[in-house]
Amino acid sequence: MANDSLSEVPARIIATVSRVPRGKVATYGQIARLAGFPRNARQVGAVLKQLPEDSNVPWHRIVNASGRVSRRNGQAQHLQRVLLEGEGIEFSDSGRLSFARYLWRKASDANLS
DNA sequence: GCATTGACTCTAG
């Protein structure tokens, strides 16, 4: 018993990612902070990288602080954009999305001009 | 146990 604390950290990150609603995105740093690890943005990416294919985690809703899909090997980068577009998110010509429209906010999202 | 790496972020130029 007591060896579940090892899996608890990634589980917490995954749980937070799973809370991101469809059609919204979140940043690595944002997920890390909400999960309780304010300086572990990189670890969020590390967890998503090891994520099994059949998981229900919306990993594609996680982008970097620039509002772009993080660069990496494989087609997964392109796949992420396709998945987001499938949820109604639009990218600019530079492959960037609008935080003002798509960034997930836990609460204070009422201020919009 | 140290050195390298990385799906990150911030500041300067």
Added chain:
DNA sequence: CCTAGAGCCAATG
């Protein structure tokens, strides 16, 4: 807008 450097922390070798 883009590049470079530094800071950060866990995973990996």
